[in-house]
Amino acid sequence: MECSLAGNEYIKYILDTYSKMIVRLAFTYTKSLCDAEDIAQDVFVSLIEKNKKFESPEHEKAWLIRVTVNKSKNFVKSSWVKKTVPIEEAETKAVEHKSDDILAEVVALPEKYRTVIHLFYYEGYSIKEIAKILGKTTGTVGTWLARGRQMLKDRLEGGFEDD
Amino acid sequence: MTKNDYISAVDKIEPSAEFYEKAERRMREAQRAKTKYVNGAMALKWATAACALVVAVTGVTLVVSNGYKFTAMNDKAAVYDDACSLEAGNEENSVVEDVKEETAAETTAGQTVFGYSGGSAKGADGEKGTPATTEAAKEDTADVTPVENDAPATTTVAATAMHETTTEVVANPCSDDDEMMGGITATSAYVPVEAEIITKNGKAYILITNKSGKLITTGLDYELYSFSDGNRERIEVAVDELAAEVPDGKTLEIPVDVKLGDGKYYVKKYFSGLDYTAECKFAVKDGKIVI
Numbered sequence: 001m002e003c004s005l006a007g008n009e010y011i012k013y014i015l016d017t018y019s020k021m022i023v024r025l026a027f028t029y030t031k032s033l034c035d036a037e038d039i040a041q042d043v044f045v046s047l048i049e050k051n052k053k054f055e056s057p058e059h060e061k062a063w064l065i066r067v068t069v070n071k072s073k074n075f076v077k078s079s080w081v082k083k084t085v086p087i088e089e090a091e092t093k094a095v096e097h098k099s100d101d102i103l104a105e106v107v108a109l110p111e112k113y114r115t116v117i118h119l120f121y122y123e124g125y126s127i128k129e130i131a132k133i134l135g136k137t138t139g140t141v142g143t144w145l146a147r148g149r150q151m152l153k154d155r156l157e158g159g160f161e162d163d
Numbered sequence: 164m165t166k167n168d169y170i171s172a173v174d175k176i177e178p179s180a181e182f183y184e185k186a187e188r189r190m191r192e193a194q195r196a197k198t199k200y201v202n203g204a205m206a207l208k209w210a211t212a213a214c215a216l217v218v219a220v221t222g223v224t225l226v227v228s229n230g231y232k233f234t235a236m237n238d239k240a241a242v243y244d245d246a247c248s249l250e251a252g253n254e255e256n257s258v259v260e261d262v263k264e265e266t267a268a269e270t271t272a273g274q275t276v277f278g279y280s281g282g283s284a285k286g287a288d289g290e291k292g293t294p295a296t297t298e299a300a301k302e303d304t305a306d307v308t309p310v311e312n313d314a315p316a317t318t319t320v321a322a323t324a325m326h327e328t329t330t331e332v333v334a335n336p337c338s339d340d341d342e343m344m345g346g347i348t349a350t351s352a353y354v355p356v357e358a359e360i361i362t363k364n365g366k367a368y369i370l371i372t373n374k375s376g377k378l379i380t381t382g383l384d385y386e387l388y389s390f391s392d393g394n395r396e397r398i399e400v401a402v403d404e405l406a407a408e409v410p411d412g413k414t415l416e417i418p419v420d421v422k423l424g425d426g427k428y429y430v431k432k433y434f435s436g437l438d439y440t441a442e443c444k445f446a447v448k449d450g451k452i453v454i
Contacts, residue, residue, distance in 0.1 A: 011190045015183055023178045037182040041189050048193040102164050103172035121166040122173050152164075161165050 013128050014044060019059070021123070022068050028107050029072035039071045046071075062133045065123070068114060069134065076111070105155045113148030118139055 022043055026036035044066055054060035106117055117124045121132070127145060131138040152160040 011187055012192070014190070015186060019178050019183065019186070020176075023182070024176045027173075027176050033176065033179070036176075037178055037186075040178070040182070044186050045193045048190050058329045062231050086281075101172075102168045104170060111300050117169075118173075121169050132168050156164050158164055 001117065006059055010127070011044075011048075018044075021061070022064060023067060024122070025068050025115075025118060026027065026072045026075075026115050028138055029069075029076050029111070031107050035075065042071055043067050062129075065133055066135075075113070102152070102156060102160070104154055108155075109148050109151055112144050113151065116144040117148045117152070120145055 010028065019040060022040040023033070023036045026039040026043075027033060030036045030039065043064060047064065052060075052063065053112070054063065055098045106114055116130055120127070125133070126140050128142045130136075130145075131141040134141065149160060
């Protein structure tokens, strides 16, 4: 959609508009800002290489989210990541505890719950929209959201409420 | 805690200044690289034939010359495209997306997954011509741009696979990559589907049924032959290229856009990269297909 912009302007537009969103989403997978930034760069490069035409800003954003999720999954599944566990994570895994760090608890959720939680609560997407972005049924997304929410309630001191 | 606590926590995650610089630099580089693509040698409507690769999951990683990388991970199969890996899928369906986590999880060691690409050509010299930005004509097939010049058969082509996945393939990568060929050989016994022909609403359809619960390859070539007295003659036929995952027991219809005169025919369905074809014989009588 923004193809009317010249190349440099388009790059600037993309960076300004989506950098934070993509890095933050990727972070929920990588738990590392550096890795999340690497993924975000890859996402942007893919966008340029594909010369993708979008019907609307929403379409563009949804595509970027999808690509980010896929790249993040890819990253997490990589052999390097699989073989390494951050010291901090290893320590937290060793002790069951209630936490007051909501971000830490969200990123500790199983991947599918974490993504849905993030898209629902942070990006403000509806279940239907998330289902479309992730290519899942609304029922599946609804279930993941409910389970993720329940896990957060169990893990967080003071539970977790929508409002 | 509430969702606002989460939003506040996430808001604290800020990309670094270095990120913006590096991202911008990489995007500019990508943009420059893209403009080097030129219309080149030949139409590769069936680029799949040369480049759809199958690799048995053996725990190895094969990086083959057409730009696809097949990786076996955790006894799961996955297909990666060097350019875009799993993100090749978009919000619709796509083949590469079919090999995303969920699908890969169904594919255990010894089974196969496919990647393929179709695409437009890129000149061997990569220098002249106009930028060729090939959009996938359908979600399953790239719109191949026929080109006029007579570049050699080994001309590098830039294939835009389904969903604008850009990768590079060479015209015949399979012939000079022993590792890759080994992978193909190892999977040659994989016969996941059955095919038949039906007519419906005056059109002929190839029905493909997944009998295995596995992915159906998207790198299908179809060849239509007439035959009589043991001889056969190939009929040029426009068959929509297929790209889909067909659930177990389900069928996928592929319309055959051709009018057939009376006679006997069969469809040969060739699985690219595999030593396997499925054939389906049928006859046409009074303009109707008789199975």
